[in-house]
Amino acid sequence: MRTLVVTNDLPPRRGGIQTFVHEILRRLDPDSFAVFGPAESESPAFDASAGYEVHRYSGSVIPTPRVAKAVAEVAAATGAGQIMLGSGMPNAYLIPLLRRHDLPTALVITHGNEAGWAQLPGGRALVQPLNGARAVTYLGDFTYRILSQYIQPADKLHRLSPGVDTDRFSPGNGGADFRRRHNLSNAFVIGTLTAHTHPPMGSRRRRFGHRFPGSLGSGGADPRRRQRRQRRCCAGRRNRKAHWNQSRGNCRGNRRTRAQRNPKVRDGGPRSSMDGGRVAVGRPSDERVGNSWGRLTG
Numbered sequence: 001m002r003t004l005v006v007t008n009d010l011p012p013r014r015g016g017i018q019t020f021v022h023e024i025l026r027r028l029d030p031d032s033f034a035v036f037g038p039a040e041s042e043s044p045a046f047d048a049s050a051g052y053e054v055h056r057y058s059g060s061v062i063p064t065p066r067v068a069k070a071v072a073e074v075a076a077a078t079g080a081g082q083i084m085l086g087s088g089m090p091n092a093y094l095i096p097l098l099r100r101h102d103l104p105t106a107l108v109i110t111h112g113n114e115a116g117w118a119q120l121p122g123g124r125a126l127v128q129p130l131n132g133a134r135a136v137t138y139l140g141d142f143t144y145r146i147l148s149q150y151i152q153p154a155d156k157l158h159r160l161s162p163g164v165d166t167d168r169f170s171p172g173n174g175g176a177d178f179r180r181r182h183n184l185s186n187a188f189v190i191g192t193l194t195a196h197t198h199p200p201m202g203s204r205r206r207r208f209g210h211r212f213p214g215s216l217g218s219g220g221a222d223p224r225r226r227q228r229r230q231r232r233c234c235a236g237r238r239n240r241k242a243h244w245n246q247s248r249g250n251c252r253g254n255r256r257t258r259a260q261r262n263p264k265v266r267d268g269g270p271r272s273s274m275d276g277g278r279v280a281v282g283r284p285s286d287e288r289v290g291n292s293w294g295r296l297t298g
Contacts (some may be wrong), residue, residue, distance in 0.1 A: 003033040004075045006094065007086025008061035010037035012046040017111050021086040024109075024160075026051055034050035034078040037070055037086075039062060053078065060067060063093035072101035082106040088130060108133040109160065115146035124150050128219040131156075221279075 005025065009017040025035065030052040034199070040046075040086055047054040055074045071094070083103050085091050088110035095105045108130060118127045127150050130136055136151055137160035138144045148154040179185050199203035 001081045002031075002079050003082050003084050004071065004078060004080035004103075005035045005084045005086060006061060006071055006091070007037050008091065009049075009087055010035065012040050012042040013038075014040070017087055020111065020156050021109070024051075024171075033084070034074070034080060036074050048101050061091070063091055063097060065097060068094055068097035068101065071098060072103060075101075075103055085109065087111055087135070088136070089117045089127065092127070092129035092132070101134070105133040106135065108136045110138055110143065110147070112139055112143055115143045127151070180194050229276055251274060 002196060005021075007021055009015060009021055011018050011022050025033070034053040035050075036055050036056060036057060039058055042066075043054075043056050047056070055078070057067065057070055075081070075083070075226070081103075083094075083098055084107040085094065085104045085105060086109055088108050092108060095108075098105060110130075114127060117123060120126060127147070130147075130151055133156070135158055136147070136156050137158050138147055139159075139161050144157060144159070148157060185244050
């Protein structure tokens with residue numbers, strides 16, 4: 001069955017989600033899907049070289065009856081019988097609208113912000129539409145722990161975290177020219193990547209403040225974060241400050257094993273949709289992504 005990928009995040013617009021979605025799509029069989037996305041000024045040039053069929057919508061792809069009707073028309077024209085959403089929230093609200101056009105949603109790719117939606121007041125109701133999909137992906141353990149409380153059964157959740165393209169990001173791939181251009185040839189450079197390193201995006205925040213004062217990413221010393229940890233750690237104790245100082249933030253209330261945080265770790269870790277149950281490291285092969293696609297949308 002052919003799939004129509006519906007997304008508001010697609011190149012040539014630049015961004016992390018746009019790149020994520022495009023890198024997945026370009027590794028798939030182009031005959032197995034078509035894409036429905038927003039029109040941009042540079043769309044014609046990108047679409048000509050994308051390697052897959054793209055249909056552009058004149059406005060933003062948001063969950064409205066008008067957009068759902070346009071998606072249904074493109075699905076009929078392309079022979080698609082099911083939908084994949086390139087991002088979870090808020091476009092998960094398209095799922096019930098598309099169901100009225102007899103278009104089931106086979107897969108929703110989430111990018112971490114869905115966990116933030118789930119933790120807002122009334123969060124269970126906010127992310128409820130995700131339950132209308134046959135399968136939902138997640139990036140890491142943090143996102144899984146949150147979404148598994150609201151998406152039932154939890155077997156719907158599949159890990160999807162493509163690795164780094166080692167052909168583009170590798171030693172000797174332009175670094176010498178960059179150092180020469182910025183006069184860094186003999187300098188000791190410390191760089192930190194700030195994107196996707198905080199818990200809401202599915203990975204642990206890097207803390208370098210105690211070793212490199214003033215360095216980028218030294219947010220671990222934020223007094224507000226310390227106060228939140230103290231409240232969590234010392235809840236129910238009469239003298240919270242004394243207990244915090246004595247335990248150095250490692251009391252039993254703040255210390256849980258990985259297996260306790262994520263029950264699936266006991267069975268060998270969260271399932272990965274990329275490599276038959278194991279998390280892939282490095283560049284995902286076209287074959288592995290294709291197998292995942294077939295398993296999740298078939």
